[in-house]
Amino acid sequence: MSTSKKKPWSSYRPSPGRKFEVGDRVTIQFNEAPGHRRTPVYIRGKTGVIERVCGAFRNPEERAYGFDGLPERVLYRVRFRQNDVWPAYTGAGHDLIELEIFEHWLIPA
Amino acid sequence: MTGTYTSMGPHDVGGEEAGPIDTEDHGMTHWEKHANALRMTAVAKKFGTLDELRRATEGLGARYYEIGYFERQTESLAIILAEKDLVADDALKARMEDIAARFDVPIIDLPKDHDHHGKPIKEDETGEGPNQHHLMNLAMQELLQDQNLITADDIRSKIEKFEDDYPNRGAKVVAQAWTDADFMKRLLEDANPVIEDMGIDLEHASRIIAIENTAEVHNVIVCTLCSCYPRTLMGQPPTWYKSRSYRSRVIFEPRAVLKEFGTEIDDNVVIRTHDSNADMRYIVIPMRPGGTDDWSQEQLEAIISRDSLVGITVLADQ
DSSP, X not given: OGGGOXXXXXXXXXXTTOSXXXXXXXXXXXXXXXXXXXXXXXXXXXXXXXXXXXXXXXXXXXXXXXXXXXXXEEEEEEEEEHHHHOTTXXXXXXXEEEEEEEGGGEEEO | OOSSOOOSSTTOOTTOOOOOOOOSOOOOOHHHHHHHHHHHHHHHTXXXXXXXXXXXXXXXXXXXXXXXXXXXXXXXXXXXXXXXXXXXXXXXXXXXXHHHHHTEEOOOSOOTTOOGGGOOEEOSTTXXXXXXXXXXXXXXXXXXXXXXXXXXXXXXXXXXXXXXXXXXXXXXXHHHHHHOHHHHHHHHHOHHHHHHHTTOOOTTOOEEEEEEOOSSEEEEEEOSSSOOOOHHHHOSOOGGGGSHHHHHHTTXXXXXXXXXXXXXXXXXXXXXXXXXXXXXXXXXXXXXXXXXXXOOHHHHHHHOOTGGGGTSSOOOOO
């Protein structure tokens, strides 16, 4: 299997034309359209900061139904303060939570 | 947690109130290992995408709650193989019956009082024969083999890798990182090429992000939507990682959850919880315990627990 390995092989993918950069503040869309989504409901409507850019990936919302998932969508890691996500958060004020969110779910904040 | 909690479906549990976590790993039975290997092989061979399998699982409705994790995985695979015209429902049912019959052992040379009430004895390790979901997986496997789409060896070797190979890889990476500062730096920057350069083949199945625990930051990993985990790097996740209670709670009360595992993190330390919800997979590099300065890599590997690689435990000083 290792003979079929493509080099260079990175954890990340290129993301030409992306809209956001590390440090940008973004709000996750509050959208309840049905279907397969990788954006959990608990994070919708919350505001955080881009932690890193993962790169462009096929869109799971299309792939789940047998489509090719193209064009690819840029995936980011977004960092949130726990206090901003859970108003009743009982842990330390500096605690963080991070998720992977596709670009079409992000609104500049 | 919010009081007005809604979710996408039975799988989207992050933030739900839930009870205590069963912190014991219950391992996997043979049929579960087989189910897992068949599913991984089906995805690797592109019979369907992981997203399609997830969508099928999420669409099980009330049944999602009635059956267990590997039962759901089995039924979602059957749904997708039917959609793709690879395994038709009626062919699946017929083959399940054929296979069940093969497990019937004729009663010969048994004492008279041992007649099993006229029922045939089922030959397997429990004496009760394979369960319906194992039959379903065996039938799917045979029907795919009949079309020369997979071989029995594909499944057998997958089960073996999950037993003997994948579970040992994470500790090797951590021990290397502890003993080689340049390796650690490159690992944190871009993990896949660094791990693959060690001779570990991730089989294009995992895009790894390595995150380091320090005196200031403690990282914890969860997947609230399903059970994302770097399987080709760390093997099968422990039972609790897939449990509803862990997945619901660790994102909004990580400190309370860690305490249930006996892990106390000081309030001065930032807890960074990572919901592994899309394409990336995570390995936590735990802090190297004190008293191990002159240890060999093999000695270090031996004390690196699976739970520490998702940040649910810390490694004790030696």
